[in-house]
Amino acid sequence: MTKDPSPALSAAACAGSNIAFVKYWGVRKEPPDAGQPLNPSISMTLREAVTTTRVTFRPGGPPERDALILNERPGPPEALVRVTRVLDEVRRRAGLRAPAEVVSANNFPTSTGVASSASGFAALALAAAAAAGLPCAPQDLVDLAHTGSGSACRSLYGGYVLWDASSGREAGATSVRQIVAEDYWPLVDLVAVVSRRAKKVPSTEGHLLAWSSPFLEARLSQARTAARIVEKAILDRDFETLCRAMEAETLSMHAVMMTSQPALLYWLPETVAVMGKVRSLREQGGIPCAFTIDAGPNVHVIALPEAAPEVRRELEAVPGVEEVLFCTTGGGPRLLEAGGPYE
Ligand code: PMV
Numbered sequence: 001m002t003k004d005p006s007p008a009l010s011a012a013a014c015a016g017s018n019i020a021f022v023k024y025w026g027v028r029k030e031p032p033d034a035g036q037p038l039n040p041s042i043s044m045t046l047r048e049a050v051t052t053t054r055v056t057f058r059p060g061g062p063p064e065r066d067a068l069i070l071n072e073r074p075g076p077p078e079a080l081v082r083v084t085r086v087l088d089e090v091r092r093r094a095g096l097r098a099p100a101e102v103v104s105a106n107n108f109p110t111s112t113g114v115a116s117s118a119s120g121f122a123a124l125a126l127a128a129a130a131a132a133g134l135p136c137a138p139q140d141l142v143d144l145a146h147t148g149s150g151s152a153c154r155s156l157y158g159g160y161v162l163w164d165a166s167s168g169r170e171a172g173a174t175s176v177r178q179i180v181a182e183d184y185w186p187l188v189d190l191v192a193v194v195s196r197r198a199k200k201v202p203s204t205e206g207h208l209l210a211w212s213s214p215f216l217e218a219r220l221s222q223a224r225t226a227a228r229i230v231e232k233a234i235l236d237r238d239f240e241t242l243c244r245a246m247e248a249e250t251l252s253m254h255a256v257m258m259t260s261q262p263a264l265l266y267w268l269p270e271t272v273a274v275m276g277k278v279r280s281l282r283e284q285g286g287i288p289c290a291f292t293i294d295a296g297p298n299v300h301v302i303a304l305p306e307a308a309p310e311v312r313r314e315l316e317a318v319p320g321v322e323e324v325l326f327c328t329t330g331g332g333p334r335l336l337e338a339g340g341p342y343e
Contacts, residue, residue, distance in 0.1 A: 008061070009098070011130035012054040015122035015333035017108075017115050018043040018154050019189050019300050021246045021292060022227045023253045024163065026210030026220070027150070035146070037165045038210070039223035042179070042230050043154045044187060044302075045161060047330025049108040051119035055087075055127040059098040069103045071110075086124055086148045094132035102128075111196045112325060113298025121148030122155035126333050138332065142174040150207070158182045158331035160234045162227070182329040185237045188308040190289075190301040191325040192315045194270035201264050203295045209260040219252045239304055243282065243290035246302065250292040257295070266296050270320030274299040277318050287311060 024041035028034055066084045068075030075083070087100050102124065106116050125144035129136050138156040145152040153174050154161040159182040164175040201209075210216055226249040233242040257264040271293065278301055281287040289303040289311045303311045308326070315324045 008056050008058045009096075009131045009133070010054065010056040011127045012052065012336040013123045013126035013130065013333055014050050014052040014336060015119045015126065015155050016046045016158070016330040017049040017051070017119040018045045018151060018161065019115075019292065019302075019327075020151065020154070020294070021230050021242065021302070022223055022249050023292075023294070024150055024165075025207065025253045025256060026216065027207040029208065029211070035150075036174070037150060037163065038216075039220050040165045040227040041151075041154070041163045041223075042227055042234070043151070043161050043163075044189065045155060045158045045182065045330045045332065046114070046119075046189060046327040047182070048327045049106075049114045049116075049119060049325075050330075051104060051106050051116060051123045052336070053102060053104040053120065053123040053127045055100050055102050055124065055131045057096060057098040057100045057131055059096070061098075063099050063101055066099050067101045069101075071105050075102075075104075082121075082148050083124060086121065086144055087128055089144055089147055090128045090132050090134065094134055096132055100128070100131075108325070109196070111198050112193045112323070113191050113294060113296050113300065114325065114327070115149075115151055115294065117149035118151040118155045121145045121152030122333050124148060125152070125156070126335060130335055136335070138176070142176045146174045150203075156333060159184060159329060162231060178332075179231055179234055182331050185234060186305055186329050188303045188305050188311075189327040190303060190308060190312055190315060191327070192274045192299045192301060192318070192321050193323045193325065194268055194274065194299070194320050195297045196322070199266065199296050201295075206257065206260070206264055206295055209262070209264065210256055212261040213256040213259040215252075215256050215259050219256045222252050223249060239288050242302075243288070246292050247290050254293065264295075266293070268297040268320075270318070271297045271299055273318050273320060274301070274315065277314060281311065281314055287314075 026038035157178040160179040
């Protein structure tokens with residue numbers, strides 16, 4: 001007869017995705033700073049786009065290796081590799097050897113330009129640390145979340161969040177802080193979905209390709225300035241300044257992408273059509289809205305809440321826009337007292 005295995009260690013957490021106003025693009029290659037960002041980034045945490053994740057370590061019991069269930073199906077092998085990397089660090093910190101079962105679900109469709117890796121790895125970091133009995137303050141989790149995905153470390157805080165890239169930190173450490181909480185300045189993110197195809201070149205590859213662009217240095221200096229301007233615009237609730245800085249900043253990131261070798265062109269004709277529509281709504285219509293675009297063709301349109309219904313209607317009328325998702329400013333991740341995905 002086999003002995004009863006030790007009790008399972010289990011916890012569940014949920015976290016919101018985020019949209020960056022100043023984007024992170026490009027990572028350092030050399031240790032001890034390998035993987036650290038080349039420029040500071042600033043994002044807004046999203047309330048409506050959430051991942052819920054349960055992590056269960058079973059000392060002495062099945063599974064034999066880490067297992068991942070994503071949206072009720074076995075997760076893709078490349079996602080499991082990244083999940084295991086985070087779990088390995090949790091096991092190292094906690095002195096654990098047990099494999100874990102990770103059950104994760106997004107409440108928003110994937111491949112719509114809302115980053116499920118940001119919310120996913122923030123929720124994973126919190127749930128895994130809690131299950132293993134490790135400290136769970138956001139600062140304790142930033143390196144764990146970053147191990148899975150860079151932008152995930154910004155999802156460890158609610159509201160508006162700065163991920164710093166300045167030197168003088170402890171080598172290899174990730175530095176993230178909240179600028180202000182979500183209720184300081186509620187903004188809206190309307191995502192104009194023009195394609196649901198998964199991107200051809202994942203951001204992990206793109207971050208290394210950035211070095212091959214002749215425009216990287218110019219972009220980095222522009223992004224550092226943009227981070228200062230955007231942080232102040234958030235503190236001042238100055239939407240006009242935010243709009244200008246955010247659009248210029250996303251265009252400079254895409255200039256680096258387009259001039260990398262090989263070149264990364266994430267836009268579609270419909271992407272440009274939405275950008276034109278946003279510009280004309282703002283410049284001719286006086287409607288407070290501005291665009292920002294991640295590593296994909298879908299366009300995030302940031303707006304003041306009172307303008308959101310009209311912006312949404314206008315975006316839905318642009319030919320090629322399949323759907324417009326609606327998100328507001330959200331809080332930080334939280335542990336779920338009981339339950340979790342599928343319970
Ligand atoms: O976190 P990653 O490795 O998926 O990179 C995110 C890159 C951008 O979404 C384009 C920008 C950002 O800062 O979120």
